[in-house]
Amino acid sequence: MTYRTPRRLLVTLAALAAAVVALGAPGPGSPDTAAAQPPPYQDPGLPVDERVEDLLGRMTLAEKIGQMTLVDRSALDSPSDLATHRIGGVLSGGGSAPTPNTAESWADMYDAFQDAALSTPLAIPVLYGVDAVHGHNNVRGATIFPHNIGLGAAGDPTLVERIGRATAEEMAGTGVDWNFAPCLCVARDDRWGRTYESFGETPELPTAMATLVTGLQGESLGDPASVLATAKHYVGDGGTAGGDDQGDTRIDEAELRAVHLPPYREAIARGVGSVMVSYSSWNGEKLHGHDYLVNELLKGELGFEGFVVSDWAGVDQLDGREGFTGAEISDAVNAGVDMVMVPHDHVRFVELLRAEVEAGRVTTARVDDANRRILARKFELGLFERPHTDRSLTATVGSAEHRELAREAVAASQVLLKNDGGTLPLAGDARILVAGKNADDIGHQSGGWTISWQGGSGETTPGTTILEGIRARAGDASQVVYDREGEGVDGSYDVAVAVVGETPYAEGAGDRPDGLGLDEEDRATLANLRASGVPLVVVLVSGRPLDVADEIDGWDALLAAWLPGTEGAGVADVLYGDRAPTGTLPVTWMADVGQQPINEGDGQQPLFPYGFGLTY
Known part of the structure; x- marks a missing residue:
């Protein structure tokens, strides 16, 4: 359809143009007209702080509040919700994935969300965050690396940095630009369900493994295969009484600073872009509302210039009752939280935060500070210039190169704890009975x-x-027989290998305050194997040390495999001696669960000390 401009309007426009020319200013159609120039914040040649200030000066309060809002994808009716509420960040919580769950679907989803964000007047792109805590682990087909406790056992900061680089590439190949990792907690009680997310029980190990930040963020955040890293969970979450997830860390400030703070200091030195606050408390005060620890210590003393993000609905825990309140929001924001993860209640959050600002309980200066921190990271990531998925990286998801790196990491993470009579390494022609619920289960x-x-x-x-x-490494795969319960083993076998231990869990569900022993199925399997008299190798798949002191005398060899991820061949590499075991314990191994918490230097006598590891 063609629209015609009325003659009277044409005359008026002509007169205005003549007046402009008479004043010596550029007229319509001139390449120098302001209308033809992009605003300064869209100029990648300007310094980031200038771009931030220009953009901030153009934003309404609604747009600023939107930037402080982080919502789970499942809470959005459609991508257009991002434009409606000017949302600044989207995340996928664990299991929140597109259908089908493929790298290509993730990339398509990410691009649709960015298109919605770019449709707004200021076209501010969103950040998209995931918990890629051992590879891009939300995406089916991605490379799954060993969990952090295994990498702590490997003790190789360069290897961890390489894993961070590979993870960043796979994330970027799906568009995702923000990782809620690394977890830099110092796990002090193995009953805690997140122990496997810790690199180890002493501050030195997580501090050394903060190289993951460099791997994720690369030499420059603006590089195509770089993603924003998050140091979490600030601070002391690994020291809660009883290993209680989201519990209370009851220690003095000197211990907090000596044990739990050093990894964050190192992450900040490496330029980490965001820090996630812990659900836990310090001497009864929730971290999400802790002005001293967030504003004064983190942002002030440590000089953290990135932005602070809350954990999943963490602000809603401040008053101990379900449902966000304006007071909880103002307490958290005033304490230093810049972006609030409100996974399923973003509309109410936006309304409440606006009311708190209009009432003066949250100042506009505080809102501007939060926005400066968030927007600076978006500019540094290059999102304004390259808001969509770099499809040239999509093929890196689950690539052979990355899986080979994961296999290397698995082998490096194995800790040999017992090896009587040189039971290991296995002979290439050995006839083997493999048993146990964890022997043939990727999950x-x-x-x-x-x-x-x-x-x-x-x-x-x-x-x-x-x-x-094991079958792939054996000289003859027919020499390897599997029976989950360990039945049918007899003298015709040279050795039995039992792969036992824990089954999957995450925070909360993984807390084990009542014991850390093997389950009944494992005990029955091991009893079957021991009764045969065949030499017994136990491979323990677990996220922490287990209480095995009453069992270990009946085992000829014990290999701690931790949670190796998708590349189980790395375990076989060590069992057969293609790679000698070099891992050492990143945690003290209890002689009895009653010793918990047990840590290096506390005077208790463990089954195996921190740093222990045999080789051959």
């Missing part, structure tokens, strides 16, 4: 935070099970 060996939040059993994602790795 079990990957643990929690794999495809879904709590993880699962079975073929949750493509990979190589420990059994498959």
Whole structure:
């Protein structure tokens, strides 16, 4: 359809143009007209702080509040909701994935969300966050690396940095630009269900492994394969009394600073872009509302210049009652939280925060400070210039190169704890009975935070099970027989290998205050194998040390495999001696669960001390 401009309007426009020319200013159609120039914030040649200030000066209060809002994708009726509420961040909680769950679907979803954000007047792109805590673990087919406790056992900061780089590439290949990792907690009680997310029980190990920040963020955040890293969970979450998830860390400030703070100091030195506040409390005061620890210590003393993000609905816990309140929001924001994760209640959050600002309980200066921190990271990531998925990186998801790196990490993470009579390494021609519920289960060996939040059993994602790795390495695969319960073993076998331990769990569900022993199925399997008299190798798949002191005398060898991820062949590499075991314990191994918490230097006598590890 063609529209005609009325003659009277044409005359008026002509007169205005003549007046402009007479004044010596550029007229309509001139390449120098202001209308033809992009605003300064869209100029990548300007310094980031200038771009931020220009954009901030153009934003309404509604747009600023939107930037402080982080919502789960499942809470959005459609991508257009982002434009309606000017949302600044979207996330996928554990298991929140597109259908089908493929790298290509993730990229399509991400681009649709960015298109919605770019449709707003200021075209501010969104950040998209995930918990890619051991590889891009929400995406089926991605490379799943060992959980942090295994990488702590490997003790190789360069390896961890390489894993961060590979993870960033796979994330960027799906568009996702923000990782809620690394977890820099110092786990002090193995009953805690998040122990496997810690690199180790001493501050030195998580501090050394903060190289993951550099791997994720690259030499420059603006590089195509770089993503924003998050140091979490600030601070002291690994020291809660009784290992209670989201519990209370009852220690003095000197211990907090000596044990739990050093990894964050290192992450900040490495330029980490965001910090996530812990659900837990310090001496009864919730971290989400802790002005001293967030504003004064983190942002003031440590000089953190990135932005602080809350944990999943963490602000809603401040008053101990369900449902956000204006007071909770103002307490958290005034304490230093810049972006609030309100996974399913973003509309109410926006309304409440606006009311708090209009009432003066949250100042506009505080809102502007939060926006400066968030917007600076978006500019540094290059999102304004490259808001969509770099499809050239999509093929890196689950690539052979990344899986080989994961296999290397699995082998490096193995800790040999017992090896009587040189039972290991296995001979290439040995006849082997493999048993145990964790021998042939990708889901079990990957643990929690794999495809879904709590993880699962079975073929949750493509990979190589420990059994498959053994069969592939054996000189003759027919020499390897599998029986889950360990039945049928007799003197015709040279050795039995039992792959036992924990099944997947994540935070909360993983807390084990009442014991850390093997389950009944494992005990029955081991009893069957011991009764045969065949030499017994136990491979323990677990997210922490287990209480095995009353069992270990009946085992000839014990290998701690932790939670190796999708590349089970790395376990077979060590069992057969293709790689000698080099891992050492990143945590003290209890002689009895009654010793918990047990840590290096506390005077208790463990089954195996921190740093222990045999080789051959």
